[in-house]
Amino acid sequence: MVVIDKLCAARALKHRIAERRGRLFRVAYAWCRDRHLADDLVQEAIERAINKCHQLKDPSRLDSWLYSVLNNCWREHLRMRREHVELNDDDLVSTCCPEQQNISGELSARVLVLIGFLPDNQRQVLTLVVLEEFSYREVAEILDIPIGTVMSRLSRARRSLSDQLSSASEPVTESRSYLRRVK
16 A cells, blocks of 8 residues: 555656646746757756656655756756857847837846846846745755855846846836846
8 A cells, every 4th residue: 555655646746747847948948048958958857857756855845856956957968068159149139129019028128138148157046036936045955056145146147137227228217127026
C-alpha cells in the first residue's frame, strides 16, 4: 500500500510540474529573448525536475525549486555558449507607428527593449520579482545568491530603467509612474 501511495504522489507531483510550463516559459523568454531557446530551456528544466522529483524536500516550495532548476539550465547554456549575443537593429525597431499605439503601449514596448539591454543577472532578478512575484528570499534561493545581492541587482536594474526612461523624449512622470507599478 505504501508503494502505491508513493507512486500516486509522484504522479501528482509530475502533473503539477507540467502545469507550470507556461510560467517557466515566460521567465525563460525574459531571460534569453529567444522563443526557441526559451522552449528548449523549459523542456530541459521540466525533464530534469521530473527525473529528480525525489530531491524536492518540501512540495510547498515546488515553484522555487522549479525556477532553481530553470536557472541551472540557463547557467549551463551560458557556460556552453561563452559568446556575446549580437544585437540585430531590426529587433529594436517598432513596426507600429506612434499614432497606432497608445502612450502606455509605447512605454511598455520601450521598457521591454530596455530590459533586454540589462545585464543577465539584473534581468533574471527583475523578471523573477516582477513577473513571477517571488520574494527577495525566494529569488536568492532560486539563483543561489545572497539576498543582499538580489536587492542590489534589483535596485541597479530599476535605476537603470528609470534613468533610461527619464532621459527619453516622453514625459518623465509617465515613465516613473510605470516603474512604480513595475516595482
